[in-house]
Amino acid sequence: MKVSIAIAGLIASPALCYLRLPHRGQSAASIRRNEFTIRSSAGYLAQKPLGFEYTPIPKSQTPLTSDPFPIDDPKGIRIHPVDERACKSGSRQLTGHINVTQHKSLFFWFHESRRDPKNDPLIIWLNGGPGASSLMGGFTELGPCMIDDEGKSTVYNKHGWSNFANIIFVDQPAGVGFSAVTDDSYLPYTAQVASTDFSVFIRRLFKHVIPEFASHKIHFMGESFGGVYFPSILTKILDQQQSLSELGLPDPFPKIESLVLADALVDWATNMIGSYRTACVQRPDETGVEGQVLNKTACEVLSAAIPDCEKLGSECRLSMDGPTCQAAAMVCDSMGESFWDLARAGERNPYDMRGDCPDRDICLGYFEKRMTKYFNQPRVLELLGLPDTTVYHDINNEVNRRWSEWAYDSVLPVLNRMTQILEESDVRVLVYNGNSDWIINTAGALGWMDIVRWKGNGEFRAADLQPWEYTDDDGKKHRGGMTKQAKNGKLTFASIDKAGHMAPHDQPVALETLVQSWVEKTFGPSR
Template identity: 30%
Template sequence: MLAASLLSLLALTTATTAAQRPLVQQFVDNGQTYSGIDLPGSDQAYDAGLFTPLEEFSLLSTSEFTTLSHPLFPNYNVRIKKSDFCDGTVGAYTGYIDIQARHLFFYFFESRSNPDKDDVIFWTNGGPGCSSSLGLFMELGPCRVSSPDNSTFNPYSWNENANIFFIDQPIGVGFSYADYGETVSTTPEAAKDIAAFVAIFFEHFSKFKGRAFHMAGESYGGRYIPVFASEVYDQNARLVEAGLTPINLTSVMIGNGCTEWPTMTTSYYDMQCKPMSVAPVQEISSCIRMKQAIPRCEKMLKESCVDKFDSIGCEAAGLFCQSEISVPFYATGYNPYDISKLCEGAISDTLCYPVTKVISQYLDRPDVRSTIGVDPSITSNFSSCNYEVNAAFHAADDSMFPTQYYIAALLERGIRALIYVGANDWICNWVGNDRMTLGLEWTGQETFVSQPLKEWKVDGEIAGLTRNAGPLTFLTLDGAGHMVPFDKPKQSLEMVKRWLAGDKF
């Protein structure tokens, strides 16, 4: 949610409407000690006798954290506890990924079907700067928050047949925090923390070793996930060299991703001025001006952001394209996450969905924070999105990096990719994602491009359109906006089930 440059878009809209080694480590928790030594030369194989995995979730306490470490990652620890909340039918766990003075909060839910055999899904929301509590409590998690005082069982949760993580990242998002103001402002920085966490978790809970691992995300997750997955893939060589089991990275799943910004930017015209999912929502005069501005927008983006990267020139191109194509859309009052409806409340307050404020109120409850183990240092009210984090990533030009190259590189290595899009989304829409997938340069590109879009169905009813070749699948969901599992829970769960099973759509 949000989108990379939403902060600047909001500013533009307002202006327009107003004219982030110790050699020996030892940790003792719940009466148990887990030790590790950083050997000279971090890629050298370590002595397995120096590491004792925790192995069983049953050893975890509900009242205090157990700290996990690993000698291959001397600067990382994982604090984890059992947290009886949300689902009620499966094991639920929460904790922190500690990177020295930086701390990332996470949730983990076991599968409702067969947690000892089912795949593992990693999930992050986007922004950048938005908490994965939105995905957990509003979209695909085991429960949905219906009021500040209550959560209800979600029968369409993605943990129906998979174990799943939800992570608040980067630092400053959700319940994640830093001791001394440390920050992370680029996706490659954030990726190293995620890859280390995954390795430590799998090493301690070895029943997950070799299990299919899928990395999924939404919105700016289109930028996060390809880079995170690439870091996990590349880290596997280090794990093997150290005598460890590599992570069985199987696929990436990107929902309504903003992956290639130049392509996405120009598609904003199509979504508001053509009947791509609903009737045009923009005035004819505004569409004519946009049409005339698009060639200049494309030229500026190509020259300063694509062919070569010139920070000042690229930012100038972005500002021009936003003012001519994006700002007029916000003036319509339509929901940028679902153009079939108007925005409910100020976007900076509700993200157009008042339930986001309800989720924040639920997570402000002292009993909820105590149950899930929120660090006592966090006393401020919960915020779904951190605009300072968003601004930092935007200032670092993180969104302009050609992330589609990572997807292509993963495809070349046999990692499957599912690009799914709610057809009614505007901010990270299906037109831009379709163009991005068609333009991916990989050995299967010609075959993929030659495939027509065809209907896919759920229970005999048309659910959307899809195109596939080899490991790459593009798919749309009719009637859904930016948050597909929120709008179409049944269809999104069926989509995930088929994807995990390797079935065709």
Template identity: 30%
Template sequence: MDEFPEYAIRVRSPEGLCDPTVRQYSGYLDISETKHLFFWFFESRDRPESDPVVLWLNGGPGCSSSTGLLFELGPCNVRDQGKSTEPNPHGWNKQANVLFLDQPVNVGYSYAEGSSDSVSDSITAAKDVHAFLQLFYARFPAYLKSGFHVAAESYGGQYAPNIATRIIKENNDLQSGSQLTPTDKVVIPLSTVIIGNGLTDPLVQFASVPDYACAPSPYAIFDESTCASIRSKVPTCERLQKFCYSNPSRFTCVPATLYCWSSIYGPIQNANKNPYDVRQGCDRQVNPLCYDEMNWIENYLNRDDIRTELGVPSDLKFESCNLDVNRAFQMSGDNMHNSASLIPDILSNGVRLLIYAGEDDFMCNYLGNERWMMALKTEFSDEFQHKAHKYLSRYSLEGGNSTVVKDAPGHVGMVRSAGPGAGNFTFVSLYESGHMVRILL
């Protein structure tokens, strides 16, 4: 492509991995000579020629989307300390073509060849993701015929709105003919932004922590003394966050980052609770991420045979999360940015929004997620604010088709939505689910 003169495409068709029943591709789309983004793509088990493409991104920042692939919503789940996988009958590729991308560079299997190529903010990351998508559709143009959805988790609450904003801008420029030179870029058919347990509006979400984690909340995990301490620090955190919001820069946002994370989230480190699922205990000195499967994923993806089959350099070590990338984002102040401010323009361009949250997640709790949606001024504000919650019933998909059958009494969550049909602005809370909700398509 003329816009990416240094690009290269290195793609394989893995055989016998994860879901051998579908066509899959993996490898690298090199957006420059020194920036190499790894992807693993699985076609739909149902109708790949017409089912939409879903881009899945894990958060961190700095964590590989292989977590979603091998532990959450992918076609298979890692097992036996990483020695094997087993099929996931509820993987999202049951009804969608799913694209798992390791981004930004230096996350997972993605890599950069120079320190100047490192990424430390969501705007730059979004630019790279858009470049990747242009190369992806140039290599696989058949998938342009169906819709495209950006789905992201956790820090994806920052990633996804920025990616959608970049896509919309580029699409509008193409459709208006405002490009100064001829281009072979394509309009990306963005339909929906999906965020699971995301960090999107830190000002609202950090203030929700004591309401979630302290009595009389049913999810209370702190004693009265700890709760009093957290509540006393919320005003200072809010003051710093407001300064960051009004004058976003490294110098205004890093102080909010350092103070708010340590003051509001620091106590969870000593609570012996899994912050991603408060129903579970966790000694974070022993297992910082609280899930054995994270280590199993590293074991699996550091196997020589797996690297070879996926087209990964033999000397590249896989890490589930890159803490250097995480620190770089923190020290740029990126994680205090208000990505919710991007949502109104995304909606006005006809893109739908779905926010879902497992109610047992402490890190990006459901209260904060619904509150920022309630506070946000959009074309759907009045309807959303006055809509009553509806219960979400328990469903399963029967056989290989999309017939929906209620299979058990009771409810699995609550939904509030505004807009026609299934809704343009929708919030779903899910019972008995943590940070890494396994949504069944």
């Protein structure tokens, strides 16, 4: 039996992803830009053609899951404990695969908390893509260890989030990272299929692997395209819980305490509208960028395009129709042309405007090269219990291509899912964004948070942004960014000063403070 294994990055997350907008014809401008592919922190964030021709009907993917693995069946679960040789974590860790169907398995890497694993909360982390491995977050951002500059070993991360929480990094959908499919025909390429698989994974994980953690406070955290993944997964779980309740059956899912969206894609139109403030309004104290990113002419063109993007974005949100949203995405996407010109010239990094893009084609290539080198070492594969024929790739390009070209999920907003989470559950929601991130920007995050429908909308819109603080390793206080919230923190926003797409990497102390205080329900503006 042939097993396909690949490694991915995320979009922020993206963390390293490759977000493509599907079914687009080739315009001259788009052909020029398509010569330049940029990878993000969670995979890749590549901009697709801007023409107006598209395939009107994407391929469907049915059934939702094939040969589902029975939840109570312990077969199809492979656990492999690892030690400090694989990751200098400072706590107990294990890896494994869990079959979600007869043809698909998801890989996870679990780290116990360094502080109090029996009582600390549990974070489940996803990077984006689609098609990116969550190990990018685990080994370059927030995990207990980091891959060294040479890509040969790991170093202890003193600001890893395992300081206060147990953490699981999951490679999904199947076929991404160390997750596997028996054949590429089983690669998921819609949120519906991926969410169904993940709900099976969650139930089997807590039933057979870590049942002692099922009663802990559990936090879903997703970066970049994780802003599509986790709202889809969480609403899938909520729907299943409702169905079980109506049938009078017990709830097999653990309680989800909160959802954290990190530089996350939720609505493409508001994000591209936000690119104007991001690139055309000088805010050096927030972004760390001196001067205006785009020149006056480019900003005037960008400003003039906002009304059309707003109109089409609104039509997309009202209809939730694939072709309508695709048309909106194409128009709104054209607003980024001037910035992509700078990126292609190597002058600006879309994932962190403070930097340039010397590699031209891989603006975050130093992360990816490090990851690829480390996980392709035979000794590391052996430590993980993987076959020596396994090849680590930073992204599963076929998964990304199918999500981008065979379905509309990369252009459909998930605002309706956010409404369901805010209105029909007790789940708290935190949205944080690096102020130096252009590709998924702070203004765009605030844009969708202002229009999401829920009973706290008016309160959130009316709330003033206030500074929040953190204390560095020398005991000095700093402004971390700005924050506001509604309904006693039901929905909370926090910006991160001088941080790009991979904010935990750029500002590790600030993010450790932010996330720890969030899970402990103590986060708020400075007094």
